[in-house]
Amino acid sequence: MYLPLNDPNRPTTTTAALATLNAPSSTLCFHARHIPSISIEAYLLRILKYCPTTNDVFLSLLVYFDRLSRVGALGHFPGEPPLGSYEASSGASTEQGSMSPISTPWSNNYSDSRPRAETPQGHGFPGISGFAIDSYNVHRLVIAGVTVASKFLSDVFYTNARYAKVGGLAVHELNQLELHFLLLTDFRLTIPLSELQQYGDQLLAYAQERTISANRT
Numbered sequence: 262m263y264l265p266l267n268d269p270n271r272p273t274t275t276t277a278a279l280a281t282l283n284a285p286s287s288t289l290c291f292h293a294r295h296i297p298s299i300s301i302e303a304y305l306l307r308i309l310k311y312c313p314t315t316n317d318v319f320l321s322l323l324v325y326f327d328r329l330s331r332v333g334a335l336g337h338f339p340g341e342p343p344l345g346s347y348e349a350s351s352g353a354s355t356e357q358g359s360m361s362p363i364s365t366p367w368s369n370n371y372s373d374s375r376p377r378a379e380t381p382q383g384h385g386f387p388g389i390s391g392f393a394i395d396s397y398n399v400h401r402l403v404i405a406g407v408t409v410a411s412k413f414l415s416d417v418f419y420t421n422a423r424y425a426k427v428g429g430l431a432v433h434e435l436n437q438l439e440l441h442f443l444l445l446t447d448f449r450l451t452i453p454l455s456e457l458q459q460y461g462d463q464l465l466a467y468a469q470e471r472t473i474s475a476n477r478t
Contacts, residue, residue, distance in 0.1 A: 275447075278444045278447045281444035282386040282388050282389055282444070282445065282447070283387055284387075284388040285387055285388055287389065287441060287444070287445060288389060288392055288441075288445070290437055290438060290441055291398040291402055291405070291438065291441070292397050292398050293397050293398065293400070296396045297400050304400055304403060304428075305319070305403065307427060308403070308404065308407055308427055311423070311427045312407070312411070312419050312424060314407070314411050314415055314417075315414070317414055317457065318407060318410045318411050318414055319407070320457060320460055320464070321406075321410045321414060321457070322402075322403060322407065322410065323464065324456060324457065324460055325406055325410070325442075325450075326394055326402065326406070327339075327460075328446060329389065329392055329394075329446065330392055330393065330394065332389050332392070332445075333386075333389045333390055333391055333392030333393070334391075334392075336386060337385070337386075338447070400429075401428075401430070402442070403428075404424060404425075404427075404428030404435065404438070405435065405438035405439050405441070405442040406442060407424065408421065408424045408435065408438075408439050409439055409450065410450070411424075414450075
């Protein structure tokens with residue numbers, strides 16, 4: 262469940278996280294010079310083969326990627342009012358813990374059906390503004406996300422040296438990506454079970470639709 266930034270029960274956003282969210286170059290570390298030759302499907306299978314983990318780790322990537330994209334599009338975290346509007350009365354509804362319907366959570370066009378208030382001038386997070394997942398950054402986002410999610414969700418995980426080798430990166434690169442991934446998400450790694458189930462259901466429906474389409478051709 263998300264807590265508004267003005268909620269006294271919510272931990273204060275760290276100075277480092279705010280600095281990263283506002284640094285224009287904060288997402289550039291995920292951008293590769295060239296599109297990797299390995300497909301994203303083969304990349305995921307490689308990770309699963311050499312760094313076996315549970316399904317919820319991979320499913321959580323969809324949630325984290327969606328959150329990053331929404332922060333880039335809205336200028337604030339899902340379930341929270343736009344920055345600069347926290348002077349609203351404490352009794353006002355902020356739709357805490359709610360998740361608006363989305364089309365396909367793994368697409369680049371993440372949507373939010375709620376009316377979107379304009380982000381006030383000078384507010385928002387410039388460092389992640391307009392963030393989009395593409396062929397240049399998806400592989401690095403995946404290996405960084407798997408590293409983070411495995412450590413957070415699983416009792417058994419591997420060293421960064423192993424994740425880096427499997428992901429085709431130097432250890433120091435993965436260390437940097439892992440830290441930036443945590444900072445860009447403001448260390449918000451908890452996912453309500455209902456939200457995880459919703460993403461799982463949509464992913465299953467998408468897979469079934471693709472299977473039916475493939476059988477028709």
